[in-house]
Each structure stands twice: as C-alpha cells, then as structure tokens.
Amino acid sequence: xxxxxxxxxELVARRSLTPEDDGCQAIMAARLRKLGFxxxxxxxxxxxxxxxxxxxAAPLLVFAGHTDVVPSGPVEQWSAEPFxxxxxxxxxxxxGTADMxxxxxxxxxxxxxxxxxxxxxxxxxxxxxxxxxxGPSVDGTVKVVEALERRGEKMDWCxxxxxxxxxxxxxxxxxxxxGSLTGILTVHGIQGHVAYPERADxxxxxxxPAMAELIATRWDEGNEHFPPTSFQISNFNSGxxxxxxxxxxxxxxxxxxxxxxxxxxxxxRRAHAVLxxxxxxxxxxxxxxxxxxLTAPGKLSAALQDAVEKVTGIRPRLDTGGxxxxxxxxxxxxxxxxxxxxxxxxxxxxxxxxxxxELEQLVDVYQDVLRRLLG
Ligand SMILES: [Zn+2]
Numbered sequence: 001x002x003x004x005x006x007x008x009x010e011l012v013a014r015r016s017l018t019p020e021d022d023g024c025q026a027i028m029a030a031r032l033r034k035l036g037f038x039x040x041x042x043x044x045x046x047x048x049x050x051x052x053x054x055x056x057a058a059p060l061l062v063f064a065g066h067t068d069v070v071p072s073g074p075v076e077q078w079s080a081e082p083f084x085x086x087x088x089x090x091x092x093x094x095x096g097t098a099d100m101x102x103x104x105x106x107x108x109x110x111x112x113x114x115x116x117x118x119x120x121x122x123x124x125x126x127x128x129x130x131x132x133x134x135g136p137s138v139d140g141t142v143k144v145v146e147a148l149e150r151r152g153e154k155m156d157w158c159x160x161x162x163x164x165x166x167x168x169x170x171x172x173x174x175x176x177x178x179g180s181l182t183g184i185l186t187v188h189g190i191q192g193h194v195a196y197p198e199r200a201d202x203x204x205x206x207x208x209p210a211m212a213e214l215i216a217t218r219w220d221e222g223n224e225h226f227p228p229t230s231f232q233i234s235n236f237n238s239g240x241x242x243x244x245x246x247x248x249x250x251x252x253x254x255x256x257x258x259x260x261x262x263x264x265x266x267x268x269r270r271a272h273a274v275l276x277x278x279x280x281x282x283x284x285x286x287x288x289x290x291x292x293x294l295t296a297p298g299k300l301s302a303a304l305q306d307a308v309e310k311v312t313g314i315r316p317r318l319d320t321g322g323x324x325x326x327x328x329x330x331x332x333x334x335x336x337x338x339x340x341x342x343x344x345x346x347x348x349x350x351x352x353x354x355x356x357x358e359l360e361q362l363v364d365v366y367q368d369v370l371r372r373l374l375g
Contacts, residue, residue, distance in 0.1 A: 102354040185251065188203060226261065233253070
C-alpha cells in the first residue's frame, strides 16, 4: 500500500472539524521530528497550530496547510461514513480527502523522500500548519505569521497544498486570490396592514430597486491577473410570515469578490451611494474578509510549473479564481505564495474524494520543487 495513501487515510479518520485538530498535527509533527525538524506547537485561543523547521540558513521554503475540515452535512447522503476513509475505483472518499488532508500527506511524504536523498540540502524547509482555516481564521495562520515576523523569521517561498486543479490534475496553480467583502444590510421600514400601505413603509419595496441597481453595476473590468469584481446576494430575509402584514424591516446579506482594480473603500462608497440615492433607510455592518493578494510570476511559480509539467505532462496556468485562502496572511510578508494541490470538484460536498493517482503525482511534484529550489 502506498505511503501517501496510508497517511491520508490516517488523517481523514480523525474528526478534525474546525477548530478541532483531533491529533492530526501530532502525527504530522512526529514524522517531521524524525527527519530532524524542530517542532514548535503554537496554540492560540482554542486553535492548534504548529511551525516546523529543518535548517537555519536562507532561503526558506515552507509548505503550508490546514488540518481542519468542514462538517460532512447529512451523513445518510454519503455513500460511506465521511470519517471512515473508503477506497473505491481508485478514489479515496471521506471528508477532507481533497481539502486538504491529501495535500498534507503528500507534502509530508515528499519531504521525507527528499530529505533522505538530500540530507545536506541548501537553505531550510518549513511547515506552517493550522486547524483554523475553514472557520473564522483568527487564531490560525495569521497568528503564526505574526509570531514569525516578530522574531524576524522570513519565508522566501510558500507552497500551499490547497486543491487548486479544475478539470485535470496539473491544470491550475493559484498565484493569488480575490478580496472578499461582506455587507449585512438592515433596511428600516414601518410595519402595517397590507390594506393600508399609506400608513406603513415597506422595506422590501424600498430596497428592491437598490438591489437591482447593485446587481446590474459593473464594478470594474478586472485586470491582467484578476477577473472583474462580482457582487452576490446570499441571504434576503423579511416578512412576519403573515400574508396581511407589511414587515417593519428587511435584512440583506451580500458579498463582493473583488479584484485589485478596486479597493474595499471604493466598493463601500459606491454601495452607499446607490442606497442613498434610492432613499433607503438602512444600516450596514461591513465585514472585510481579506484583501486581494497576488504573487507575480517568479522563481516559485516557474519551479512549480516546471515540476507539474515534468510529472503530469501539462503546463499549469496561473489563476486567481476561487474562494479566499490563508495565502492572504502569508503573501503580505513578501514571500512568494503559490497554491497547488488536487482537483477541487468535490470539496465541501457530499462524497468528497481524491484520486489516489493524483496523490502519488502530487508527492512527485512537491519533491521536484524541493530539488529545483534547494538543490
Ligand atoms: Zn482548504
């Protein structure tokens, strides 16, 4: 049985629902300690994280990722128990197989193979592992990065093992992510009888034209690295449940995924202008979830592209789509950050799975990147 498959199964069997780590980090750390890594557990609040480093010289190549997973959803809809890793037709099924315990296992096994072949490698290898990526992300990677910055420990390159590929394994590297800005809009009206609208103020009628304008707005054109900004309403709640009552208020939750062609301040200002123009009475609770970040093509992206092409025969394109990731906390330190991992079609879904052949190839890719960057 393959080493990377065995290790992935071992991790998937642990119910590490955010912020629980359920012992995943201890078994990773134990393997790294055997290779000569110094392990530094960094617990913040209720979140387990660890930092590991082998060597003290520059440059420092870091593998990063998260041991936590999202909930399974209705267990009865899964074809097998989500925390019992199950092999079927060359695929391993279970929560976290693709996002991202397969990636964690592959980076660990790649480093094991690389270090045993090159015990005197140049520079240093690091691991930055959190169990707070799928949740609030306040006591995870961001805190570890702050601790490293405070003591002047500088990452040069960071490979995040997040599932990045779309159609075929090897097709996509992520070299950045869009920014994310959420707004929770409360619209104030006056409750009343539907038969006497002149004595009420319907908040749904007030906000509907404003929403239509926000939906139709073209926020920017994007740029060479980012697609145009998107605005999406995720929740719209109002009404008392009765058919003869005009509600007193309405709540709309929306989200911008924005490019580096706009700023969150500009998006806020323009959203307020639309609501004010329509004379909506409202409050907005703005929740910035992360600014856009970008790693321009360079040494790390070239090493990864070359490694992926060598292993899979496909030259991956650089892409900034998808949801946000912990790369947003690492990129501002000046490190080059690239995400590369398995296909992401099943992540967060019922019957999440990963191809075993992809895991084997992922080990080869990571190992080749180590060789290209550290000799
Ligand atoms: Zn993930």
